[in-house]
Amino acid sequence: DTEVTQTPKHLVMGMTNKKSLKCEQHMGHRAMYWYKQKAKKPPELMFVYSYEKLSINESVPSRFSPECPNSSLLNLHLHALQPEDSALYLCASYSEETQYFGPGTRLLVL
C-alpha cells in the first residue's frame, strides 16, 4: 500500500471557524509533511514531523497548528484563518528515497 490519504477533499470555512485536516499513511514512513500550494505556484513547506516529533516549522502563523498523534496520522488544526489562506493543502510522507503526496484538501476561507 503506497497511498497517503487526506480528508476532507474540499473544505469551506469562515474566518471564525475551527476545522481540522487529516492525513494518514500506513507505509511505516518516519517523516510526514504539510505543504501549502497556491494556484500556479510550487508547494511551500509548512511543517515536518520526524518520528512523530515536529522537526521543522517554516515560520507558519499560529492559526495553523499541526499534530501527530501517532506514526500513521497527521492533523492540521485551523483556527481564525484569513481569506489568503485559501489554497491546496498537501500532506506527504517519505521513505527510501521516495516521497508520496496525498491528493490534498482544497480549502476556501470566506
Added chain:
Amino acid sequence: QQPVQSPQAVILREGEDAVINCSSSKALYSVHWYRQKHGEAPVFLMILLKGGEQKGHEKISASFNEKKQQSSLYLTASQLSYSGTYFCGTERDGYNTDKLIFGTGTRLQVFP
C-alpha cells in the same frame, strides 16, 4: 533560495523531446523531480543523490551536476500523458527531504 527552472513553459508535439533545467545558487545535497497534473497532487518521479548521477525510467531521465549546482530532466519521445507542471525539489541540508524547496516550475503541454 528557491531553485530556478527553465524554461518556464514548453509546448511539444507528441514524439518530440524536451529538456527542463533546475539551477540553484546554493550547494545541493540532492535533487528531486515531480510532475503535477492540473487539479492533482505532485507525483514523485525520481531523486538524484550524487553529483554526476544519472537516472531514468522509460523515456524520462535526469542528471545532476553537483559542481554547477544544477539538474536537468530529459523527456524523450513525449507522450500526451507527459503534460503537466514539472517541479524540481532541492534539499540543502543533510538527511532525506527534511527541508525540501521546490523550484519555480515548468509547464509542459504535449499536443497530438
